[in-house]
Amino acid sequence: MPGIVAAAVALLPIGYLFVRAGEAGAAEVWEILWRDRTLWLVLRSLGLAAAVTSACVVIGVTLAWLTTRTDLPGRRVWGVVAALPLAVPSFVAAYAWISVVPSLAGFWGTFLVLTACSYPYVYLPVAAALRRVDPALEEVSRSLGRSALRTYLTVTARQVRPAAAAGALLVALYALSDFGTPSLMRYDVFTRVIHTSYRASFDRTPAAVLSLVLVVLTIAITVAEARSRGRAGAARVGGGAARVPPTAPLGRARPLALVGTTAVAAVSLGYPAVVLTYWMARGNSAGLEWERLLPAGASTLWVALLGALAATALAVPVGVLAARHHGRAVRTIEHTTYAGHALPGIVVALALVFFGVRWAEPIYQRTPLLVLAYAVLFMPAAIGSVRAAVAQSPPRLEEVARSLGHAPGAVLRRVTLPLAGPGIAAGFALVTLTVMKELPATLLLRPTGMDTLATRLWTETGVGAYAAAAPYAVALVLLAAVPTFLLTRAQARLVAPRRTGTAMENGHVLEETGGD
Template structure:
């Protein structure tokens, strides 16, 4: 049943003339204050983009030409294009095949294989790299980068594709088969086109992660824009070269966003009517069941078996001595504090925009919402570089403080917080807000006491998603964390940089333990989205 979610679409009848102006005023002031707060957050999210423009104007076009149009940038650009062009198609083929096997065939134990396909997300990408470099010390270069990237990131495609397959109307496939199409024809001409949105969205996620990833590629000695920017930053703080590389990286991000919009197209994929009530028939694999099972088994071994065995080996070699409470415990506590604080702040910052997008949609609100979402596509290294430069030049006391680090976390994980909050607010009936205002509550009280209480589960989920993302964040934390602050990710990274893989193992284990709830939450949410 459709409902009007706009809180100010209709006014309650006033008791007397004196209440008319006051009632209208009380109803509209909170609306304006919410817009003002959302505008402030949107302006803050534009800081990294404005920083790139500011630096470009400041250094002048001649310097920009010298720093951007040089062989080193061309080499990094070629590396990036090759990495994206090889990783995404391989991840796509792997994810679609696995999703088809687990959702549309009679493969034994499909739920187990489906969970194991998502579980690699609990292992940070740089821990994947750490495990493989430990096992094969000679791994380096483009081929190794593509191999580890596919293993670490293909679940970002598997999740939306599997969810889309669950939602497809099987009657469409039956109609295609009745017209003479064989199984392959049905798949490529009716099923695959309906997966376009899932494929484009998952591919964009992987592409953006490849642009922003630092630890994975440093360990296998493959140069990307992110690794070059951090190297420039560490060798010369606030160098124009690092800033210009950041500008090129932002241009790459915007290009990928535009390309995804172009490839997604304007086609409609919503069915008219309820569609077929029955679930899709699972195709019998017959003799092909054995090689079909080998695919998820091999993936589980490569994505989970190798990291767990490698970590187990290093833990065994280190013994109980490497589990030191003064270091591991301190990093664990600091990670939890930063993750919870950053997650709560990101969710609070996203709340006004999430409420506006549901209750008062419009052109201006859509612009504000786009500003909230775009910043999540920027690599952490660019956001950190912008905040470093601004604090050094404008607000030096804020350089390498908790406040600046938390601002970076809010910017990076604002979109994650928006998604959960918006869905929960949309499920809270607006009529309850109107009824509360009719009983004398101000709009602010109605939203706080009614809507936000009903949206509390979504608020908690948004905090959890953001907090667990912060747990594994590396580049922004490396560049912005105050002296003496070491999270699990930064401590792990400092030890692996010293080739002390034994001492680094406990930190990797703790990151995986903290990431497991996020993985489970994503898996359960994908099932709910598909109506299962």
């Protein structure tokens, strides 16, 4: 039932789109679908998503391996730095590039910005999975004569594949649904054209039809990801690896690894920081508007935490179902929850305005409706992390707990969720950071008189006041960087291998579940 509720929440905007499209009639809908421009938008959007996802998988998996399994100098620091681009809103990074290099507008600029801001969606779950992989399996593979590369491809990579697939899915959906970067880079994809259609005409039908096409693409991508994931499991017998995984020496490749990690950090963090510092210096003489900056920061943190709590609460039952059951009904629920994530924030916001005015007037232009929009948009960020974490936790422990007389709810609370804690924490962190950066939904659904850092930033940049916008951009990046750092460190401690023996560890788990 909780999974059905989550799916119903995700379907609210889809219902609005069908109502809008249905009002126009089948003839007009087909005319819009068969336009050459529609096919052109499909190809451009899918091409951008594919390019960004491929680059993010390569960068995210490589950085995860370097920071968790090698002797890379300062790997703990690099591990934190690699996650920090999540704190940089994509439209801030896009502005940083386009304001200095106008010729970067178009596909390559959009690709660069989205890749630099999105690769942590792959890096974080893969790094967590690599810390949890049992090194004994790799040692057995090596003892049978397999090389280090073959062992990685056939043993390690197979165990982290669900985490990498979940991260890649989030990147693909983010690339499809992002509005700020394509708009600033002047690259026409679905989101930019849909937004233009809403702003330029009172007729919402073309935008609704294009949004439905975007939903179909999302469902197709999630189905493809589910098929690539397959039915293979990655669970261990125990709550964590008994020993610290061995460290792979980089040898002569160490300088190259350092250059690569430094280059990624420079593009994703260094360059935006330099540009923001420049604009801060330009506008420093005018002074800071503390009476606007502080309330906007407090509002940003408050709605981000509420949105993350709501999205995670809805994501936990869906993630557990997807990891433990493979029936058609479960797959349908999981795929449905991803539908709203691919919609532009403005489409979700307008759908909820329609819902609020007609059926939920008491919460219209109130915080609950804004939180509902965040849950619809960012629930998949939590579902992917929860599902990957539960898939790696051993189902035999749940079976033992049930055999000792515990009810399913008690088993979930005392066994499954504690073992999946790092994944749930990572999902909560991802949603918190993403909500902080959300713009279109916040602009339309925020309570009257409330500003967030993102809305103030957009307001100032909209009138060309780049120096005035810089303090809000810096505050947004710093506010998002703090939970990124803390939650990354907490996640690393939670997934760090315990140094006790496996038997003692399993006994501890059984003791917690009520075993003798």
